[in-house]
Amino acid sequence: MKQYDYLIVGSGLFGSVFAYKAAQQGKKCLVIDKRSHLGGNIFCEEVEGINVHKYGAHIFHTSNKQVWDFVNSIVEFNRYTNSPIANYKGKLYNLPFNMNTFYQMWGVATPSDAMKIIKRQKNEAVTLLNGKEPQNLEEQALLLVGRDIYERLIKGYTEKQWGRKCTELPAFIIKRLPVRLIFDNNYFNDKYQGIPIGGYNKLIKGLLTGVKTMVNTNFFEERACWERIADKIVFTGKIDEYYNYCFGKLEYRTVRFEEEVHDCSNYQGNAVVNYTEAEVPYTRIIEHKHFEMFGTEIDKCSKTVVSKEYSTEWQPGMEPYYPVNDEKNSTLYIQYKKLADEEDNVIFGGRLAEYKYYDMHNIVEKVLKYF
Structure with missing residues (x-):
């Protein structure tokens, strides 16, 4: 036995x-x-x-x-x-894409005004495709949300995450992108x-x-x-x-972390901030206390811990992630x-x-x- x-x-x-x-x-x-x-x-x-x-x-x-x-x-x-935040060249946008995002990007305050801009940019993508199916992630993203959102909030982040140009990534990776015409920053629908x-x-x-x-x-x-x-x-x-x-x-893709302890109670005001421009080498900064501390609890802990995440190609000896x-x-x-x-x-x-x-x-x- x-x-x-x-x-x-x-x-x-x-x-x-x-x-x-x-x-x-x-x-x-x-x-x-x-x-x-x-x-x-x-x-x-x-x-x-x-x-x-x-x-x-x-x-x-x-x-x-x-x-x-x-x-x-x-x-x-x-x-x-x-409720993650996107940082693009110092300007902050709410994620997922919702009315807060569209207000921050275009100054629109109503769903109809937001949809007018999105539809116009999506139609531009349709014209560029000239009847073809999207062949890569860039073409697919432009078709789903248009150029402004793609250029500021998707392109740089995705290319850092995968280590490849969006034009070299398959379209199916980004088959769906949620667009909410409500002021709702809750990332998950669950x-x-x-x-x-x-x-x-x-x-x-x-x-x-x-x-x-x-x-x-x-x-x-x-x-x-x-x-x-x-x-x-x-x-x-x-x-x-x-x-x-x-x-x-x-x-596989893997992730490298740079962990920092700061002598302040609140470093960035949110658990997750994505850095979506290509020039910033890390993909996001995580401030861990915000996962478990809320309201006045945050200030009771006088220090905070953040992790900068760097996406890279997996090599033997590294932890495989994606x-x-x-x-x-x-x-x-x-x-x-x-x-x-x-x-x-x-x-x-x-x-x-x-x-x-x-x-x-x-x-x-x-x-x-x-x-």
Whole structure:
């Protein structure tokens, strides 16, 4: 008999929720992670009394009540509402694109006046296409929102994020852009959103209570041993690495962070500020205290922590973040997926194992459906 029912490789959200649900069914699980901490990319570190999102901002949002009730059964979530700001050459714009944005950009105060400008610019894009379908991200964006919004709020940010010109990126990346003709800065349309009270580490701790875990443990360093220890493997790492890159390496984008502690209670007045001009090297600045401190609570903490995010091409030794879902990489992933589908004793789950960008609620929903 094997020592465990499941060996779970990776303690991020997929692995942790899977371990929780399996343990509820009486299954014996071992969770291993190559990092020095549990939680994957939602891990937080306390700095100056503030929970710092070490791998970028994570905001939980969903319209699925079952998912929302599930995560709140582990730890209560607060009322944080994601309302990012865009900074273009020192001028601020509300996101997502809504009447506040259009007022800031054109001085229009009514939906009809805003739509007149948007329609005129969209028609200019249609004329340029001359009956053709959009062939790249730039053409698609111009068709959706027009030149002003594209030039100021999309182009520079997107090119920094992907490390490629918008004319070189596929159109499907930006098939939809929300345009709201109301004064509403709530970024998400979902019914529920928030941050775990006390930070994401409390969520992971709650999910993994009673489950054996090991950190600083690399599955690939003693692979033969790990493969013998459990009836099934739940693998949440890179699928191409699992198959020893037999078809070649998949590409990723990654993020580098510059963390700063400031001797003030409030640095930028918002959790997320995007810098959309190409000349600013970072994509955004995150001020972490705003995820969990509201109103007078902000001033009670005399210091604040910010992170500048720099998007770059992934190289071995870096943390892979975002799959590059262009035609070349999608074709390569399909080859790995065929191998994965033939596995009887391995479950592949999460953004790296499925080479797909997931929001957190999608991951939780996927695991709940599995069980």
